[in-house]
Amino acid sequence: MDLGLAIKERALTIGFDLAGIAPLGVWRDLEFSRQWVEKGFNGEMSYLENPKRFDPRLVLPSAKSVICLGLVYNAPFPCSTEVSEGTGKNQESGVRSQKKEDRARNPLVRPGPPVAGDDGQRTTGNGQPTPRAWISRYAWGHDYHQIMRARLEQLRAVVEELAPGVETRVFVDTGPVVERAFARFSGIGWMGKNTCIINQEKGSWFFLGVILTSLELAPDLPAPDRCGSCTACLEACPTGALVEPYVMDASRCISYLTIELHCSIPDEFRPKIGHNVFGCDICQDVCPWNNSRQSSVLSSQQVTSQQRHSSDRHHATHPATTKVSQFHPMTVAAIHPAPEDGGVRKQLTTEDGPLTMDDGPLTTDHRPLATGPASYSLYNPPLDALASISPEGFRRIFAHSPIKRAKLSGWLRNLCVAMGNSGDERFVPWLEQAAKRSDPVVREHAAWALKRLRGK
Ligand code: B12
Ligand code: SF4
Ligand code: SF4
Secondary structure: OOHHHHHHHHHHHHOOOEEEEEEOOOHHHHHHHHHHHHOOOOOOOHHHHOHHHHOHHHOOOOOOEEEEEEEEOOOOOOOHHHOOOOOOOOOOOOOOOOOHHHHHHOOOOOOOOOOOOOOOOOEOOOOOEOOEOEEOHHHOOOOHHHHHHHHHHHHHHHHHHHOOOOOEEEEOOOOOOOHHHHHOOOOOOEEOOOOOEEEOOOEOOEEEEEEEEOOOOOOOOOOOOOOOOOOHHHHHOOOOOEEEOOEEOHHHOHHHHHHHOOOOOOHHHHHHHOOEEEOOOHHHHOOHHHOHHHHHHHHHHOOOOOOOOHHHHHHHHOOOOOOOHHHOOOEEEEOOOOHHHOOHHHHHOOOOOOOOOOOOOOOEEEOOOOOOOOOEEOOOOEHHHHHOOOHHHHHHHOOOOHHHHHHHHHHHHHHHHHHHHHOOHHHHHHHHHHOOOOOHHHHHHHHHHHHHHHOO
16 A cells, blocks of 8 residues: 555544645745745744744754644634624624524534533622633643654554654744745645635644655645635734735734733733633634534635535535534633632632632632532633632643633733623722732733723
């Protein structure tokens, strides 16, 4: 059997959802990446300026081909554009909510969040719904770097077994490799106008991993671009980060602003961030290829016949859902108060009183699913519940989550922005405490949020 084919088959056995082979010489894309950085589109992500990124031979001199792998992380819960933000009086997110009847027809929409005890109708004493936050789909569960790397190492062992003496380098996300440049030439998907790699059967909710190898493997044919005349992602982006089709100014992207940026978020973007407290899914949520009903329409109306492919009939099956249970939303459960610890429960919820920002006793814990009424999942979580996580709780709960990347300072900063955008004055006491914290970034965003809430 052809060596490349054997490797791809073993990749699927190991548990990857997609596998393809790209040539090394994707020079036009790598040059594009270099120019992209020169334009300053990388914001403060200086690691994207590493010259090794623009020539994979600087990473592995013997490199000849690139094995590209995809692992689906999509847990089948409704999109950010389909859920309520709570009271949402101060929203300026620019997201066009789907019409009610659209939501009703959408097979992805299921009532209520996936945790027993959290009925999705969380209210405070006066019956007002509690605003909900949005955490990006990729960060609902366990950190993907470890999961991907373990599988990539398994595949690397296979490659070394099949071709003794081969040289390899394995990357997922953090290395000096422009992963999407190779992915889009490996047949596993095309690059959408939202800049994500999209697979026509699986959608775009998948992570990428690559193995640079000294093997000269036969490359796969690139997948045809199936965006057609659609521009839904460009229109939906609240911050105008998709400056033209296929090009993102990352310094405007909510994912960058809430995760990668470690200082103050420019004022102009804060109202547009809406309830996104970690990352943003909007340009993927609106993509027809992540919605089975709409993608069939796109397939029949907007993609030219030359672009069509025999497997179009599989559309109804996507977007694919993950086989990795660790990517499902993590549940955070309140520790029920010990008898000698009577005040702790009160700090957890707004039902019983005002929120506090507590640096003292542990108020939250991460437990297995469905532990009790005070548990909530990271899928569309109540903003007040996130605010009740103590600094020590943040470190412990998110120890194995992508969310730790924001660090406590970025996380509290993001909560302040979401609270300011919520229009809900019940956050005032929490924000007043945040405005006294030693961290100047948190203090300044809390002051901004207070002004926004009071001036609404
Ligand atoms: C920096 C980074 C970000 C930045 C910038 C994103 C961006 N679009 O550039 C920020 C923080 C905003 C970000 C956000 C997200 N990211 Co990110 N990110 C990266 C990282 C580390 C580097 C990307 C990069 O090099 N950007 C620079 C641009 C120029 O490169 P590029 O987007 O890959 O662009 C290619 C095309 O744009 C193409 N191109 C574009 N226009 C044109 C025009 C012409 C003429 C040509 C020739 C080429 C061309 O050239 C480039 C090379 O092919 C990669 C991991 C890696 N090491 O590669 C993950 C990665 C791209 N991110 C990923 C994910 C999952 C996300 C998020 C979904 C997370 C979230 N929800 O918050 C969002 C998605 C936002 C989006 N619409 O892209 C996945 C993508 C998976 C997929 N299916 O595509 C990756 C691959 C990580 C991984 N290993 O899984 N990310
Ligand atoms: S992730 Fe959000 S902010 Fe970034 S480009 Fe997509 S829609 Fe715009
Ligand atoms: S929303 Fe439309 S234009 Fe954007 S990536 Fe999806 S299909 Fe392409």
